[in-house]
Amino acid sequence: MLASLIGFLGDFDLAEEAAQEAFVIAAQRWPVDGTPSNPYAWLVSTARNRAIDRIRRERTLAAKTKLLERPEAVEDEMDETIFRDERLELIFTCCHPALSTEAQVALTLRALGGLTTDEIAHAFLVPEATMAQRLVRAKRRIKAAGIPFRIPPAHLLPERLAAVLAVVYLIFNEGYTGRGDLAAEAIRLGMALAELMPDEPEVAGLLALMLLQDSRRDARFRDGEIVLLADQDRSLWDRRRIEAGRAALDRALALRGRGPYVLQAAIAALHAEDELDWAQIAALTGELARLTGSPVVELNRAVAVAEAEGLDAGLAALDALDGLDGYHYFHAARADVLRRLGRSAEARAAYERALELVRADPERRFLARRLAAL
Numbered sequence: 001m002l003a004s005l006i007g008f009l010g011d012f013d014l015a016e017e018a019a020q021e022a023f024v025i026a027a028q029r030w031p032v033d034g035t036p037s038n039p040y041a042w043l044v045s046t047a048r049n050r051a052i053d054r055i056r057r058e059r060t061l062a063a064k065t066k067l068l069e070r071p072e073a074v075e076d077e078m079d080e081t082i083f084r085d086e087r088l089e090l091i092f093t094c095c096h097p098a099l100s101t102e103a104q105v106a107l108t109l110r111a112l113g114g115l116t117t118d119e120i121a122h123a124f125l126v127p128e129a130t131m132a133q134r135l136v137r138a139k140r141r142i143k144a145a146g147i148p149f150r151i152p153p154a155h156l157l158p159e160r161l162a163a164v165l166a167v168v169y170l171i172f173n174e175g176y177t178g179r180g181d182l183a184a185e186a187i188r189l190g191m192a193l194a195e196l197m198p199d200e201p202e203v204a205g206l207l208a209l210m211l212l213q214d215s216r217r218d219a220r221f222r223d224g225e226i227v228l229l230a231d232q233d234r235s236l237w238d239r240r241r242i243e244a245g246r247a248a249l250d251r252a253l254a255l256r257g258r259g260p261y262v263l264q265a266a267i268a269a270l271h272a273e274d275e276l277d278w279a280q281i282a283a284l285t286g287e288l289a290r291l292t293g294s295p296v297v298e299l300n301r302a303v304a305v306a307e308a309e310g311l312d313a314g315l316a317a318l319d320a321l322d323g324l325d326g327y328h329y330f331h332a333a334r335a336d337v338l339r340r341l342g343r344s345a346e347a348r349a350a351y352e353r354a355l356e357l358v359r360a361d362p363e364r365r366f367l368a369r370r371l372a373a374l
Contacts, residue, residue: 002111003090004044007149012139014051022047088192089151095163096147103138104163110135113171123170125326165206172210183214201257204248208265211245226366242272263288278308295323303333311341328357344374
């Protein structure tokens with residue numbers, strides 16, 4: 001709905017305000033009048049009318065003449081094909097090169113993923129106030145520069161690709177930790193991108209990665225509690241998702257893909273094997289770390305090293321990391337290695353630090369159980 005409104009109005013803030021007004025009206029009217037046959041079309045039409053009323057009230061009618069001449073939404077004309085295209089267009093609008101990469105990703109998470117400013121700030125490991133300022137600046141830049149709401153021509157697609165893929169994967173990650181609707185939306189967008197850019201190996205790699213990770217969704221929780229990979233019931237894994245992910249990975253490799261998403265997909269495919277080859281996982285994660293320079297990837301490599309080369313080697317790799325003190329997975333990983341080494345006091349301190357930082361309730365309960373067991 002927001003994608004449709006931004007495309008129609010060309011203004012992020014006006015679109016968000018109009019959407020909110022439409023939902024308020026729906027909350028008042030639908031319990032009395034009943035739900036309309038096409039709720040999406042009703043909401044979009046109502047929001048558009050509200051936005052146009054606001055434009056008139058602000059006496060900017062002359063500047064918005066073309067906008068007011070556009071036809072209003074008709075329920076019969078609202079179909080899923082239009083909606084899908086608009087969401088893809090919104091990503092490319094947000095990922096215009098006039099914006100910094102971080103601003104591109106953050107704005108799309110806000111506009112398309114529906115994440116709060118606080119959630120986005122957590123994903124970027126920055127304060128909420130910093131992220132709020134970044135979002136405001138990005139919206140102003142799009143408006144001031146007159147950035148068009150459309151999928152760019154084919155020759156311009158590659159320059160937008162890195163930010164678009166980052167957006168889709170961050171949306172998926174937010175969904176993977178609990179919001180299943182976001183994970184499903186990210187996979188749908190990944191499939192749409194694969195159709196739009198069939199010869200880009202990183203697009204196929206990202207789609208493979210999401211499918212392989214999502215295949216374990218039903219096994220990751222039991223009675224609302226987290227189940228680690230080694231303890232998961234593999235009969236609950238979605239084999240069709242795994243095969244689709246492997247097929248997408250094969251396509252990426254056939255296109256000579258060696259980028260970060262292809263590497264991550266290859267690592268995810270190894271995790272789907274009956275016997276885990278930790279040495280190979282550590283080697284691929286090391287290559288990914290060299291390619292990306294990401295401290296989070298270095299953390300994953302350290303965990304793999306602990307399994308492949310021993311706990312002491314893994315702890316040494318963890319302790320060599322910088323810049324992750326505010327990241328709860330770092331402290332949780334370190335606590336687990338210390339626990340297995342029998343260094344209970346240090347493990348307890350690491351678990352307590354992780355608990356200070358963790359946000360998701362299932363992860364909090366898991367860490368609390370580990371701490372209590374010490």
